[in-house]
Amino acid sequence: MPVSLQRLRYFIAIASGGSFSAAARDLGVAQPALSYHVAEMEREFGVPLFTRSIRGVKLTDAGKILFRRADQILRQIEDLEHEVRGTASEPNGDVTMAVAVTMARPLVPELFAIMNARFPNVRAKILDVGSIPAMELIRSGRAEVALVPNAADMPECEAEAVYAERLCFISCRAGRRRNVQPIRLADIGDKAIVLPNRIYDLRRRVEEAALIAGHRLNVRYEQDSQEMIRTIVLADLAATITQTSQFNPESERPLLDIRPIEAPEISRTHAIVRVRDRALTTAMSAVSLAVREAIQNLVEKGVFPGRYIARQTAPASQRVMADGAKPARRAAGAR
Numbered sequence: 024m025p026v027s028l029q030r031l032r033y034f035i036a037i038a039s040g041g042s043f044s045a046a047a048r049d050l051g052v053a054q055p056a057l058s059y060h061v062a063e064m065e066r067e068f069g070v071p072l073f074t075r076s077i078r079g080v081k082l083t084d085a086g087k088i089l090f091r092r093a094d095q096i097l098r099q100i101e102d103l104e105h106e107v108r109g110t111a112s113e114p115n116g117d118v119t120m121a122v123a124v125t126m127a128r129p130l131v132p133e134l135f136a137i138m139n140a141r142f143p144n145v146r147a148k149i150l151d152v153g154s155i156p157a158m159e160l161i162r163s164g165r166a167e168v169a170l171v172p173n174a175a176d177m178p179e180c181e182a183e184a185v186y187a188e189r190l191c192f193i194s195c196r197a198g199r200r201r202n203v204q205p206i207r208l209a210d211i212g213d214k215a216i217v218l219p220n221r222i223y224d225l226r227r228r229v230e231e232a233a234l235i236a237g238h239r240l241n242v243r244y245e246q247d248s249q250e251m252i253r254t255i256v257l258a259d260l261a262a263t264i265t266q267t268s269q270f271n272p273e274s275e276r277p278l279l280d281i282r283p284i285e286a287p288e289i290s291r292t293h294a295i296v297r298v299r300d301r302a303l304t305t306a307m308s309a310v311s312l313a314v315r316e317a318i319q320n321l322v323e324k325g326v327f328p329g330r331y332i333a334r335q336t337a338p339a340s341q342r343v344m345a346d347g348a349k350p351a352r353r354a355a356g357a358r
Contacts, residue, residue: 026067028100030060031093034072037061038090042079098164114309115144121160121169124249125225126186126293127151129268129326130170133317142309153247154224161298167307170314173224174294182294183311186318188329190228190289192282193270194262202280208236208287215243215261217252224291229264232289264289267328268321292332 036046037057047054065072072086082090122130131149138147150157150166154173160166161180174182192206194214218240219226233240243261246252249269256263257275264284270276295311297303315334321327 026064028097030064031097033057033060034064034089035093035097037073037080038082038086041081045079113144114142114305116304116306117146117148118168118304118306118310119148119150119160119166120310120314121150121152121157121166121171123154123157123171123224123293124151125172125266125269126170128249129321130314130317133320134313137313137316137320138310142306142313145306145309147310147313153219153222155222161296164298164301167297167301167304168310168314169296170293171224171296172291172293174292174296176224177296179299180296181299182296183334184292184294184332185315185334186293186322186327186329187332188266188268188291188293188327189283190225190264190291191267192262192264192280192284193256193267194280195256195259196278196280201277202282204282205285206282208232208284208289209238211238211240211262213241216240217244217246217255217261217263218242219247219249219252220245223247225265228289228291232284232287235287266291268326272326 033046033050033052036050037043040046040049043054043057043061046052047057050057061072068085068089070085071083072089073080074083127149128151131151134147134149138145150160152160154171157166157169157171158173158177161169161177170185171177174180174184192211196202218229221227221230229240244255246255252263252265253269253275255261257278267276267281270279270281295314297307297311318327319331322329322331
């Protein structure tokens with residue numbers, strides 16, 4: 024029997040689990056059967072794929088090459104199955120979506136509620152990551168769709184603007200009443216700030232604005248975790264510059280001064296993106312539509328205080344893209 028998809032799956036399971044016994048349990052296959060299939064593969068290739076010991080197995084150099092290529096092949100087969108099934112009139116299948124972590128916390132519950140009601144046969148897996156990792160997930164094919172604020176950095180992708188936000192200076196409330204008045208960036212002074220790492224789009228936007236304003240921010244804390252940033256701000260250890268939607272509108276925002284930044288204003292446009300040369304399945308379309316509906320609902324509820332951007336009816340090549348892209352002329356009949 025030549026190398027088959029089944030044998031590749033067995034091989035991946037053994038390598039990932041580190042032993043034949045662990046793979047046998049995970050796969051529900053007898054251990055002697057797995058040993059037989061691996062022995063046959065090694066005979067076909069003419070090289071050992073594993074080194075065996077009482078502690079388990081490790082990949083040989085040849086095994087490492089096979090593992091990398093087998094993983095790619097199985098992913099491509101899985102993608103092919105999803106794309107073929109996704110041509111059905113009724114949306115169905117699995118979709119992996121990367122969401123910038125600053126949007127994920129309020130968006131995901133609303134999104135899943137819509138998916139359950141409108142597209143029950145579509146299973147969406149959400150990866151809440153930073154904007155840069157989200158780009159890599161799309162480019163590598165590990166995510167089919169993404170919601171990101173930096174779509175202009177992804178020329179290989181189709182992008183559809185969906186939400187515009189204005190960044191705010193957010194700190195613990197200083198007086199009896201919340202301060203919601205706009206603030207100039209230069210007037211922040213040497214107040215301690217917590218921001219994410221410089222690799223992230225939000226940090227780059229803030230530092231570009233500070234450069235324009237001629238003001239050096241006092242970034243006391245650098246944290247990639249949005250949960251940690253929220254914790255530091257709510258503990259009054261530092262302020263931050265971010266989007267309001269990170270903070271719960273009922274339990275957290277009343278404790279904060281949330282002041283839009285002006286001179287210069289810092290704004291971002293979030294877009295739904297997908298790789299241009301990848302087939303658009305009905306499941307991917309369903310997830311994109313549900314994301315739009317969820318964002319529109321959250322804007323109407325005030326959870327997302329920015330502006331929902333209605334879908335354009337122009338061709339994709341003429342749509343208004345994310346920040347930095349040239350606006351297109353509005354198509355006749357567009358809303």
